[in-house]
Amino acid sequence: MNPIAQEMQNIAKELLTSGEVTAVIGWEKGTFWYQSTPVMITSAEEADKLIWDEFCQPNLSKYLLDYRLNEGKVAIFVKGCDARAFNRLLQDNQIERQKAYLIGIPCPGMKDHKQAALVEESAKDSVPLAKVCQSCRYPNPVVYDRLIGSEVTPRATEPDFSDVMALEAMTPDERYAFWQEQHTKCIRCYACRNACPACNCRNCIFSDSKSGWISKDVNTSENQFYAITRATHVAGRCVECGQCEMVCPSNIPIMLMNKKYIKDINDLFGKYDAGIDIDTPTPLGHYKLDDPEEFM
Amino acid sequence: MSSVNENFEPKILVFACNWCTYAGADLAGLSRLQYPPNVRILRVPCSGRVNPQFVLRAFQRGIDGVLVCGCHPGDCHYTSGNYYTRRRYLLMKRMLEFMGTDPERFQTRWISGSEGPKFQEVITEATGIIKAIGPNRKMRDDLTIQAAFAQRDAEEEEGEAK
Numbered sequence: 001m002n003p004i005a006q007e008m009q010n011i012a013k014e015l016l017t018s019g020e021v022t023a024v025i026g027w028e029k030g031t032f033w034y035q036s037t038p039v040m041i042t043s044a045e046e047a048d049k050l051i052w053d054e055f056c057q058p059n060l061s062k063y064l065l066d067y068r069l070n071e072g073k074v075a076i077f078v079k080g081c082d083a084r085a086f087n088r089l090l091q092d093n094q095i096e097r098q099k100a101y102l103i104g105i106p107c108p109g110m111k112d113h114k115q116a117a118l119v120e121e122s123a124k125d126s127v128p129l130a131k132v133c134q135s136c137r138y139p140n141p142v143v144y145d146r147l148i149g150s151e152v153t154p155r156a157t158e159p160d161f162s163d164v165m166a167l168e169a170m171t172p173d174e175r176y177a178f179w180q181e182q183h184t185k186c187i188r189c190y191a192c193r194n195a196c197p198a199c200n201c202r203n204c205i206f207s208d209s210k211s212g213w214i215s216k217d218v219n220t221s222e223n224q225f226y227a228i229t230r231a232t233h234v235a236g237r238c239v240e241c242g243q244c245e246m247v248c249p250s251n252i253p254i255m256l257m258n259k260k261y262i263k264d265i266n267d268l269f270g271k272y273d274a275g276i277d278i279d280t281p282t283p284l285g286h287y288k289l290d291d292p293e294e295f296m
Numbered sequence: 297m298s299s300v301n302e303n304f305e306p307k308i309l310v311f312a313c314n315w316c317t318y319a320g321a322d323l324a325g326l327s328r329l330q331y332p333p334n335v336r337i338l339r340v341p342c343s344g345r346v347n348p349q350f351v352l353r354a355f356q357r358g359i360d361g362v363l364v365c366g367c368h369p370g371d372c373h374y375t376s377g378n379y380y381t382r383r384r385y386l387l388m389k390r391m392l393e394f395m396g397t398d399p400e401r402f403q404t405r406w407i408s409g410s411e412g413p414k415f416q417e418v419i420t421e422a423t424g425i426i427k428a429i430g431p432n433r434k435m436r437d438d439l440t441i442q443a444a445f446a447q448r449d450a451e452e453e454e455g456e457a458k
Contacts, residue, residue: 172399176434
């Protein structure tokens with residue numbers, strides 16, 4: 001077993017035995033070798049389930065929402081993006097800082113489980129890193145109570161918008177055709193919403209068919225309406241963990257839309273990275289008198 | 297195609313804030329200023345009320361152009377509503393273009409209660425532009441359904457031919 005997994009298990013055992021926390025959220029091995037799924041453990045005996053490998057990409061911070069009404073503390077393992085997601089939820093007043101015990105793990109980057117699904121386990125090493133991990137700027141947790149392992153050097157210092165710019169360079173008709181093709185594939189399973197740490201409304205407008213915002217027809221126009229609205233609702237709050245894209249069964253490049261908003265926010269209102277510190281107001285949650293003027 | 301465009305009367309949806317733009321439209325009417333009848337004015341309490349979903353829904357249901365209008369910065373009846381609107385729609389406009397809609401179809405303007413002539417001018421200009429680029433065929437739900445049916449029919453025909 002790798003030393004990080006060993007230490008994770010030891011810490012989980014120690015915390016659960018001492019009663020400091022009532023539950024620990026981590027990863028366990030999933031059904032397939034290329035899947036590591038979230039696990040919630042409540043007793044020290046279960047701590048052996050915890051693992052750490054190159055497929056621990058699920059963002060755990062969102063699961064803290066399930067423990068909103070829990071009276072005790074919950075321990076949670078955080079990579080760079082989970083820590084940003086934690087800050088994000090904290091800033092939205094969704095969770096309380098003192099009710100979480102964060103165990104930070106610097107992340108070397110996670111492998112793309114969709115690519116891995118196509119090859120045999122023996123070819124594990126040839127599987128590339130997930131797209132978001134390739135240009136990760138925050139592999140080290142930005143907030144934690146305790147750190148396992150040593151900090152790693154970020155793969156990038158500047159955000160990578162090359163895919164967004166490639167699409168921007170097309171004509172409107174080409175772009176429309178591109179997105180039509182993508183959104184025709186959407187089956188509206190809402191996995192992207194469910195996995196997203198920025199999507200934390202108790203009542204989502206898409207869950208309630210009576211809200212009238214979305215019909216039951218699955219057609220491209222409604223899919224596109226859903227996609228744009230989802231991206232707009234998380235604009236300025238996306239922590240770039242790429243969960244939406246990873247869980248998408250139709251392989252829609254959802255991060256492209258999120259990155260478009262991030263790029264525009266950077267260009268228009270100044271550089272902003274969601275979830276880095278909780279004191280900076282969100283870009284769409286405040287305004288400046290000298291914002292760019294395009295209303296004439 | 298050109299004959300279609302010549303006879304084409306666009307439908308334009310104008311979101312007008314109650315305190316400025318709606319009063320501006322009222323002034324345009326009182327002053328007997330002529331503007332094209334292609335606009336549908338929807339009064340909202342503040343331009344901040346205009347949820348981006350309203351704009352998307354309008355395009356889905358067959359509107360050819362959308363105008364979001366409100367008080368000039370500093371004049372908002374609710375102090376800050378239009379500043380939030382400004383941020384939101386700077387982003388929304390770019391996102392709509394990123395999704396492939398024509399940039400002319402979505403516009404934003406500040407029109408105060410005393411700017412009746414500006415209201416006339418904005419509506420006339422917008423109608424002219426949208427008339428020139430023709431009906432909106434993007435994002436419309438009826439058209440995407442039609443396209444899906446057409447594709448299904450084509451596939452069935454292909455299957456029969458085989």
